[in-house]
Amino acid sequence: MDTLISVDVSTAPSKLDVIHNRWHPDVPIVSWVKPGDEFRVECIDWTGGQIANDDDAKDVKIVDLTKVHYLSGPIGVHGAEPGDLLVVEILDVGVLPKSQWGFTGIFAKENGGGFLTEHYPDARKACWNFSGIYANSRHIPGVEFAGIMHPGLIGCLPSKELLDTWNKREKALFDTNPERVPALCALPHAETAHMGRMKPDAAKAAAMEGARTVPPREHGGNCDIKNLTKGSKVYFPVYVKGGGLSMGDIHFSQGDGEITFCGAIEMAGYLDLRVSIIKEGVAKYGIKNPLFQSSPLEPKYSSYLIFEGISVDEAGKQYYLDVHVAYRMACLNAIEYLEKFGFTGAQAYAILGTAPVEGRISGIVDIPNACATLAIPTEIFNFDIKPSAAGPKRGFPAGADLAVVK
Ligand code: ZN
Numbered sequence: 001m002d003t004l005i006s007v008d009v010s011t012a013p014s015k016l017d018v019i020h021n022r023w024h025p026d027v028p029i030v031s032w033v034k035p036g037d038e039f040r041v042e043c044i045d046w047t048g049g050q051i052a053n054d055d056d057a058k059d060v061k062i063v064d065l066t067k068v069h070y071l072s073g074p075i076g077v078h079g080a081e082p083g084d085l086l087v088v089e090i091l092d093v094g095v096l097p098k099s100q101w102g103f104t105g106i107f108a109k110e111n112g113g114g115f116l117t118e119h120y121p122d123a124r125k126a127c128w129n130f131s132g133i134y135a136n137s138r139h140i141p142g143v144e145f146a147g148i149m150h151p152g153l154i155g156c157l158p159s160k161e162l163l164d165t166w167n168k169r170e171k172a173l174f175d176t177n178p179e180r181v182p183a184l185c186a187l188p189h190a191e192t193a194h195m196g197r198m199k200p201d202a203a204k205a206a207a208m209e210g211a212r213t214v215p216p217r218e219h220g221g222n223c224d225i226k227n228l229t230k231g232s233k234v235y236f237p238v239y240v241k242g243g244g245l246s247m248g249d250i251h252f253s254q255g256d257g258e259i260t261f262c263g264a265i266e267m268a269g270y271l272d273l274r275v276s277i278i279k280e281g282v283a284k285y286g287i288k289n290p291l292f293q294s295s296p297l298e299p300k301y302s303s304y305l306i307f308e309g310i311s312v313d314e315a316g317k318q319y320y321l322d323v324h325v326a327y328r329m330a331c332l333n334a335i336e337y338l339e340k341f342g343f344t345g346a347q348a349y350a351i352l353g354t355a356p357v358e359g360r361i362s363g364i365v366d367i368p369n370a371c372a373t374l375a376i377p378t379e380i381f382n383f384d385i386k387p388s389a390a391g392p393k394r395g396f397p398a399g400a401d402l403a404v405v406k
Contacts, residue, residue, distance in 0.1 A: 001092075001272050004031050004039035005072045009099045009268050013048035013194065019070045019248075020196035022188070022210025023221070025160050025240050028197040029076035032242070038274045042096060043072045045268045046152070046249040051103045053127050055139075056406045060105040060262070061123035065112050066192040069153050069213040069222065073246030074196070077275050080243040085281030086156060086236045088245065090295075092272035093149035093230045095130060095252070099269075102128040102135065102252045104350050105262035106402070113182035115259035116331060116349060124346050124402040128252065128265045128354075135252055135265055135354070139403060140347045142396035145355045145380040146299040147253035150228040151271055152264060153213060155220030155290070156236050157244030162218065166211050186212040220290040224264070226254040226356065230272075231295030237282050247271060255352050256359030256374075259331060263353030299356055301377035305385060307334040308362070310369040318368055323361050326372035330359075334374050341385060342394035346402045355380050 005018045013019060018030045033039060045051070046069040051059050080086055107114055109121035126139040136144040158166070170185045177184055193207035216223040220236055228234065236245070250271070254264035281287065309330025311319040319325045331352055338348035351357075356377060363371035378385050383395030 001038060001040045003042065004033065004075065005041045007042045007044050007072065009044055009049060009096065013044060013067070013070050017197050019044065019072050019194065020246065021067060021070050021194045021213060022207065023158055023163065023213060024195065024206045024210040025157050025163060026198060026202065026206055027074055027157060027195055027244065029074050029242055029244060030197060032076040032078060033275060034078050035276045036274070038091065038272065040270050040272050041072050041075070041247060042270045043248045043250050043268060044070050045266050046070060051105065051125070051266070053101050053103070055403045057123045057125040057403045058405050060125045061108050061111065061405050063105070063111065064192065066189045069249045070194070071153065071213065071246040071248040074157055074244035075246070076242030076244060077277065078242070080238045080277050081241055082159065082239050083280050083282045084238040085278040085285070085287060086238050086243045086245060087233060087276045087278060088154070088236060089233045089274040090228065090230050090271060091274055093151070093250065094270050096268045096270060099267065100130055102130065102265035102267040104128065104260060104265055104354050106260045106346060106349060107262055110181055112261055114261035114263065115257065115328065117182065119332070120346060120349055123405055126350050126402045130252060139400055140350060141400050142343070142382055143351060143355070143380055144382065145253065145377070147265065148226055148229045148298060148356055149250065149252055149269065150226055150254070151247045152224045152249030152251050152254070153222040154234065154245070154247035156238055157240050157246070158211070158219055159239035162239055163209065163211055166217055167209060186214040188212065218289055222249065224254065224258045225292070226251070226256060227294055227298065228292060229295050229297065231297045233293040234290055235278070235281065235287065235292065236290045237287055245275070253354055253356060255355050255357030257327065258353060260349055260353040265354050301356065301379050303378045304358070304375040305378050306373050306375040307337065309333060309372045309374070312369065320368050321364060321370045323364065323370045323372055326370040327359060327374070330372045330374040334376060340392040342396060342398060344401050350402060
């Protein structure tokens with residue numbers, strides 16, 4: 001497999017010109033390929049090396065989120081034009097030999113937060129060791145699982161028109177509550193923008209409007225779909241000549257929802273890709289957002305313990321078919337259950353964010369309650385996690401926990 005883009009994890013991201021951290025139509029293509037080509041793309045971790053493999057969560061607390069995500073690319077595909085579909089086959093995903101570890105952060109409420117930030121407002125960190133396909137952590141004993149490695153973030157460059165649409169609608173949302181912590185959305189932030197190989201003057205202007213990489217949007221982007229693993233195939237709308245495919249935020253494993261926000265097992269890694277084009281595919285198939293075809297490879301967990309949540313919140317307040325509330329309550333129910341077996345709340349929260357946990361909208365019509373479910377594979381625990389007449393028993397020695405800020 002030829003390496004099209006290589007990165008050195010020990011080089012400062014600002015010195016790497018094959019990466020960028022904003023979406024803008026004018027980010028210059030770093031490399032061109034032809035339909036049918038197969039190639040390797042290396043990626044640094046999403047924070048660009050801001051998090052260390054140690055036992056202090058200070059780096060998670062002060063992480064500069066205006067610098068993320070660092071993406072490798074953009075890659076041009078000869079013949080791709082606006083309105084086409086760019087077909088991207090993910091042939092393989094792997095760990096970089098020089099960076100064989102991963103991390104999970106619970107972000108502090110005042111710096112990013114997470115899905116359960118009202119319950120877990122402080123910065124915490126878990127570091128992960130990779131044993132082949134399995135991940136285990138000195139910060140979370142009692143659990144080990146097979147990863148489904150995938151890019152959290154992948155997509156094509158937007159057109160100017162699409163970029164303007166994003167900026168307009170997100171600013172309007174932000175303005176409804178500009179003081180909110182965490183913020184309602186991440187607006188353009190020129191100071192830490194990395195516009196790839198753009199010339200300084202052009203880059204300065206583009207940085208003012210370059211879209212942040214935080215949300216998923218029409219082009220895909222930060223979708224955090226855990227099943228986008230090797231063997232899957234994605235169909236991306238093309239908006240600019242050549243497509244401009246960029247990617248990063250590689251995860252060793254993730255639970256549906258990536259609930260701690262830095263919730264997957266984050267790592268540097270590589271993607272082996274094969275690309276092709278479906279001419280005028282956007283109109284032919286009525287595509288607005290990317291679609292993907294699943295992989296024949298996935299961990300074969302068969303026994304799940306499934307937690308339900310309904311749209312009634314922690315205080316007993318009734319909501320109308322609100323899946324956001326329902327999924328939160330399913331997560332909280334799961335955490336409370338896992339705590340009975342000796343996990344701390346932070347450990348349980350991190351397990352839900354990282355293990356191959358399946359999240360579903362199970363019911364969305366039975367007024368007034370939506371029903372969300374969260375399915376945890378029981379085989380990821382090295383002791384029995386199922387309910388029994390004997391009651392819950394601690395499955396591992398006490399003591400370890402996620403790193404705190406020292
Ligand atoms: Zn990520």
